[in-house]
Amino acid sequence: MTDTDTPQPAPSGRASTRVAGKSLSGSTVHVKYRTKITSIRVLKLTFKTDHHVMTDNDKDWTNSGSLIAKPEWTLGKLSYAVSHTKSQPMAVELEFGVEPGNADKTIADVIGNAVWDAGSGPLYYLLAATNQTFKGGTVTVTATLRTTPPDVVERLLGDIAWSVKTRDDGPFDAGSSTGHEIYFTMDTPDSAPGLEAGITQKRLRRSVKRVGRANSDDPHAIAKYLQNLFHGYTLKPSPNVPKEFHHPRYFAEPGEVESGAGAWAAADYFEEAAECQAIIRFVRAAMLQVGCPGEMEIVVVWADPNNHAKVMEGDWDAGAAGLGNVTKMVNGKQWFASLADREVEKGDLVDSGEVFNNFEACLKLTAGGKTMYYGGGAGDYPSKEDVIQVFSSLCWYSWITLADGQRKMRVEQVVKTYGSD
């Protein structure tokens, strides 16, 4: 402050400001030299509209790791990944370092030019926060996406170049937040039940990639697309799949140890095919992981030989085994109930081959007012009554041993024949 009418040269980095005091007519003039901002640097970035449900396990398929920490980006480090619902507003909280620490406040607009890439060339997005107050020290502002958010399921990678245009101290290049990895999903990711439970970075990234390539918002189209990724079905374990994953079942039998990956591991071995139930477990898990709408359930469908061949449906996750435990003793011989793929008659001996089944496993998907049963390589059907029609008959059989040591199955009774109504 000074009492002369002649302003003193402003020290470097300072600007004079007329303050309350006497006028030029001899009165005292109070001048405060404004401390200018000389540097603004973005220090931290925190996503505010992401889901924050994903763990940081990116190295294997297990449901492990820690919930990804916030802030997602800190100066000098790459950004952590986030998931975000597509077509929804995006907001990020930014922390700027403003120097000098005693710089006076000013109003500023923050601009973030994002150059993100989904693998097919750069995409440009704009984030902004206007009329923000900046002053020396740490300044926190919230910027929002001002361009149209991505409307597809995809993974975007890239940086955001930040600039701050102050009203009093000019524009500043505030540096860049780098290495952002954003998974745009259909909605908030959901965890599958059972062995596929958990939302991890590796699972979400792969799910986004696969579901995105379905190029559809229709859950039924997505389910079909995903199950067709598998190169067929198989019951034969493949030496090309690490034993720990228990291909082609993708679950452990008694005496074995679960891998912790469930059917997620199948994502690396589509060419090795899998059991139908494993295929549809993967389909369900991937759809839920990207927040795909719809009710999804793994069900088994069978017919009850003790109740007029009534078509039944059970929850695979709850252990429903269809005809797996349906037996009876007849004249000292144990009979097993089964659904036959092929036409059989009483007395037939069944060789090795695809004949007898305890159930048909399906992904039961209800979405958009439509319910379908997806057989994971065994066809798609509108109802359980249609599913049962894939079989030829419901019958009872017994096991026999031939004198040369071979095992056979003998058809003891045909309860119901399908497909001839």
Added chain:
Amino acid sequence: MRWLAVTTTVWVGMSGGLCGASPDQSAIDGRTGVKSNGGIEETDDLIGAWLNMIDRAGKAWLSQSDLTALADGAAVKQDSESWCGIFFRPEVNPHRANPAATLAIHHATVDTADIIRYDYGSTAMRLRLYETVDFALLRIEEGRVDVLKLSQDRRRTTITELAGELLSKPSTATAGASPEAWPFEFPNSIEDGSRFSTGASQEPQAMPSWASRVDGGIRAGQLYFVCFKRRRSGDGRVILLDSHHWFDGLAWAPYQGPKRR
């Protein structure tokens, strides 16, 4: 052995005249894998039939350095390693034997299956393992104990102890509470030719787990144990593999494809 509902038990010397399953027979009436019951010789003695089948392999064994030389060798090797790892204690697993097990194979004939044979063990206990797509039969060729020279009570105890030394623990093989020792049901008198089982009423192809039933017996003075490869499909399919086509992989052909139906 049952021939048109007449049952007789045959232990050894069975040969010829059996109606094996030939591929052409299985296509009768155009129904894949299904054939009528004409002239099929049945038996209620599963273990006896397998023992006799091994006998019929006779001297038709080929020394092999590695299973991968087989047409479907990688899968056969994986299958053998997987089941041996499940059935046997690590020190009894032929795939972990040191010195390495001597390997020989028998290619299926009209009345024998594809069979693998491993000879291994220490001087204290020489072992021989016969393995097919259906079972693994572990026989003690030379052991520190001659069971038949023991008292009847000691025979039971010793057999149970040996099972514990050779086989995986039941408690690690089955879910839920299980006994520490294999609960064999022994005949009143254990002699040469005796057989015993932990679950004789269990159908090997349909029981809950391989550990639901382990069989054993004494034959020609040698103690053996039989473990069943209980294969389960999460798809609810009943798996019956053609034991004559393990080595070439055709046993699995009906259970894989671009589409299930």
